[in-house]
Amino acid sequence: MIRFEDVSVTYDAAPGPTVQRVDLIVPEGELVLLVGPSGVGKSTLLGTVSGLVPHFTGGTLRGRVTVAGRDTRTHKPRELADVVGTVGQDPLSHFVTDTVEDELAYGMESLGLAPDVMRRRVEETLDLLGLADLRDRPIATLSGGQQQRVAIGSVLTPHPQVLVLDEPTSALDPAAAEEVLAVLQRLVHDLGTTVLMAEHRLERVVQYADQVLLLAAPGEAPVLGDPAALMARSPVFPPVVALGRIAGWSPLPLTVRDARRRAGALRERLAGAEPRRATPTEPTPAPGTGRRWAGLRRERTAEALPGVVAASVARLAVRRGRVEALRRVDLTVTPGETVALMGRNGAGKSTLLSTLVGLLEPASGTVRVGGAVPHRTSPRELIRHVGLVPQEPRDLLYADTVAAECAAADHDADAPPGTCRALVDELLPGIADDTHPRDLSEGQRLTLALAIVLTTRPPLLLLDEPTRGLDYAAKTRLVTILRGLAADGHAILLATHDVELAAEIAHRVVILADGEVVADGPTEQIVVSSPSFAPQVTKILAPQEWLTVSEVRRALDAGGGEPW
Structure with missing residues (x-):
């Protein structure tokens, strides 16, 4: 054909x-x-x-x-x-x-x-x-x-x-x-x-x-x-293949069903181990993250986080035309916490993020971000409190080259020259300065938009489908940076359909359905009990409550020897 x-x-x-x-x-x-x-x-x-x-x-x-x-x-x-x-x-x-x-x-x-x-x-x-x-x-x-x-x-x-x-x-x-x-x-x-x-x-x-x-x-x-x-x-390769590689399975399984059939010995090996996870009050940065970010940390970050709440939403209702996109939503995000916002398409995730950044005005209820009311705060002032990486990264890209975008981001954020460029190199190396943003792939454009927003080091970072178009290596780099931000006290709220990302990085998961919050709790409690939102490792190793391949690898390394 x-x-x-x-x-x-x-x-x-x-x-x-x-x-x-x-x-x-x-x-x-x-x-x-x-x-x-x-x-x-x-x-x-x-x-x-x-x-x-x-x-x-x-x-x-x-x-x-x-x-x-x-x-x-x-x-x-x-x-x-x-x-x-x-x-x-x-x-x-x-x-x-x-x-x-x-x-x-x-x-x-x-x-x-x-x-x-x-x-x-x-x-x-x-x-x-x-x-x-x-x-x-x-x-x-x-x-x-x-x-x-x-x-x-x-x-x-x-x-x-x-x-x-x-x-x-x-x-x-x-x-x-x-x-x-x-x-x-x-x-x-x-x-x-x-x-x-x-x-x-x-x-x-x-x-x-x-x-x-x-x-x-x-x-x-x-x-x-x-x-x-x-x-x-x-x-x-996907998590099921990664698990098969560390377990030494051959041929490698491609489905959860095939992996479960081979996972008996692995479950026995892990039976006495406990997954090592970060907690909302003690987010764990990836190895070396603190050193990597030391040169980019800005003094005003600590000043911008004087309270214990980075964002609070109470009884929020938002209408988009004839549609009641959100109703009776209550949500609080604290500094150092990473929260995954999940739910089916059209549930209201992007609407909630847009309201937190002042793009939409509530029909009723209250919204506060770092003490500011988003829709009543000037954009110049609001970027000191919150930054949004939208689903469509082109909404943030106006210049003719990557270098010009980065220079503008440094200027707008009052950041040292080269700050944004360093972020681009960290997330996705190999993008040339003279490349036009429209010549980048969707994932590369998203990376550039993320770097622009991160340049301001906002106390509250909002991300709408941040792994769309990213391969696994780029997603790993993103996770490292987000963990570093959380360890520095930044609050992160990300709307995502990527269950593997939520399992890897989120302290809490909030599930929206038809504009309402239907679940809000620790990641392991929410995703383990959900057939739709459970990651592959959880499905393979159930009833044990493992979420990611990295958790399994750490447990095996700590126990020593081969699992069979």
Whole structure:
């Protein structure tokens, strides 16, 4: 179905090819998962299939890519639209209409399908993706995850032969992600659709892959093969594979079910051990974090945390148009505490963060951040109390280069020159000063936005889906920095669907549903009891209450010897 013949792509002014020596065939009716660290060219490779590379992105494409017999060098994206459906990392850039139903129909209208066919397919897609209740909603009023589902639905309705998906579950809650992946499985197995997908959250998708296409490092030729075999050599891998590696299992398990079947001896070895976790009052920084951050610590940080409460919300209600997004919400976050805000798409997580940073005004109730009322405080003053990294990092990026963005961030925060740049290097090394922010991947843009916000060293840091687009290595670096901030007394509130991140870093988990708080407690109590929000390690080692691979590794190292 898809043939790559000695393909390489080189962008203008780039020192070398972004991808090269791609020579392989993707068979019809298979789900192929692209795996690799950030910046190795996964999105570029996907773009060559849809025709976006080089017709839209520019650069030089050498070799040949054919899809259903059509050469993408001579067929522009609109000439491939009937056979290739594409969803990129940013769903907002995908939309051309205003409402959900119109967006689902637009692609079919462009292809000239009959009205009765269009109506039937729209209804089928609304049901498949759980969008029926949103059919008349303006797309601009939807949450990020809901927009992601609409974007996926809009390419499903024309029934393409090939689906190209870049981070399709990154903004989805666990249940919604499972629904979308189940739909993709049905398309692959029942209709013979070929799916080519890049995804960093491998714990969600690797078990569904027929084959893995591994891009291990920039410049290396991709390798197509068996998922378990390639996971054994991949530089990025999900927790189930990480647990299998330290346990010495072969072949490596890709599913929780397979891992549970092999985990009896490991559970016995861990039976007498207790997980070593941080507490809300004593957050534990990663090794070396204090030294790393010493040069970036600012004197006013301690002055900005005079009280015991970094943020307090009481009986909060917020309306967004006709929708009551939040109601009767009570929440307190203290200095040094990391709180994960979780819940299904549209539950009100982003609304709560926006209210804390003054972007939305409460309909009723009270909101205080460091003694300030956010919606009544000037932005210049508010950044001394709170900083927000939004879901869409481009909202914070205005300059033409990374260096200019960092210089502006240092100036706005009254920070020493180079502070922001050092943060960028810490989170995601290798981003050049003269790179334009729009040329960065979604994960790299998020990293830059995070560095800009962290430059002010806000006492309260708000993050909305901070690991979207980040690979496991980048996520580990993010966790190290956030632990360092918590150890220095900063309060952190992050809205996330990443259960592995919550298990790794959160002292508390707060779950929202339909705008209300339905659970609030220590991480181990909340996630262990929830099938939806439990991390992979918890599911594998239950009934023991382990959350992360690092906890298991520390316990095994402390006990000495091999677990079997």
